[in-house]
Amino acid sequence: MARTEEYRNLNGAQRAAILMLALGEAHCSRLFSMMHEDEIKDISAAMAQLGSVRADVVERLCIDFTEGMGTAGNLVGSFESTERLLQKALPRDRAAQIMEEIRGPAGRTMWDKLGNVNEAVLSNYLKNEYPQTVAVVLSKVRPDHAARVLTLLPDSFAMEVVMRMLRMESVQKDVLDGVEKTLRAEFMSNLARATRRDAHEMMADIFNNLDRQAEGRFIAALEERNRDAAERIKALMFTFNDLARLNGTAVQTLLRAVEKDKLPLAIKGASDKIRDLFFKNLSERAAKMLREEIEALGPVKVRDVDEAQAAIVLLAKDLAAQGQIEISESADEELVY
DSSP states (O other): OHHHHHHHTOOHHHHHHHHHHHHOHHHHHHHHHTSOHHHHHHHHHHHHTOOOOOHHHHHHHHHHHHHHHHHHOSOOOOHHHHHHHHHHHSOHHHHHHHHHHHHSSSOSSHHHHHHTSOHHHHHHHHTTSOHHHHHHHHHHSOHHHHHHHHHHSOHHHHHHHHHHHHHOOSOOHHHHHHHHHHIIIIIIHHHHHHHOOOHHHHHHHHHHTSOHHHHHHHHHHHHHHOHHHHHHHHHHOOOGGGGGGSOHHHHHHHHHHSOTTHHHHHHHTSOHHHHHHHHHTSOHHHHHHHHHHHHHHOSOOHHHHHHHHHHHHHHHHHHHHTTSSOOOSSTTOOOOO
16 A cells, blocks of 8 residues: 555656666666756756665556557647646646647747747837846847847837846846746737637648649638638638739849749749749849759659749748748739838
């Protein structure tokens, strides 16, 4: 009875520590190398305090682990399955808070997560906080990210933040914990709710990465089952032909960034409208060279053309996300200069 109670009282970190010690130093060091610093601290602290562990406890732990892995089959982790498990183990409010954090920006710690928040979104939130709070936040994120956020803050406020950062010494743990708690409760939770993706957006991104034949097959099948969903997905998709929505400046920015071996392949399979768009935004000499490269390709596989076009579409979306180009809602959208 005592042994069963001892086994049940082991927490997760202690069980992991026992298993790793049982695996030996070589395997243990490899596992540590794949863990985050916080995980290493938790498990190593548990190791240091284990003391003597009876052989039957080690054996039972190893058996339970191998049996669990052997009977699990194909495991599928998802937001929904994770949320169900959390709701069984925790109060509903706490489970919801954890899920909102998970659905938010990537990162193991709060500061990792902030480093993955768009600088415009972060600066818009921070401009309403106390300069000292902003100074603490910017001191904890990557310097390049902090610099971009700082430039988006109002000038006088940004300078006040700079002065606070210059005068700031080591931040007391309770102050840091307070800032982190506020960010988690007020900013990250709202951000996670605001950025939760619509299923149609997710499917549009997936369809964008299909080759042309597979995309057409799935869209046609979906139109038969649910025409409204198919139309919503098509409206959200961004294809190579949608590059017609770029203005001249954006096309030139894209041309400077695109891999040179991708362009001839992509243009070879493009519509006349897209061809003209690219050619007219090149110098006469560069356009002539591109035409010669296209002619020199000879027959090419449709799959290679699709891959080249998909790479350029992905690049255009990345440039748009970084604010380097703007993609208008339609090719005919009027501009005011």
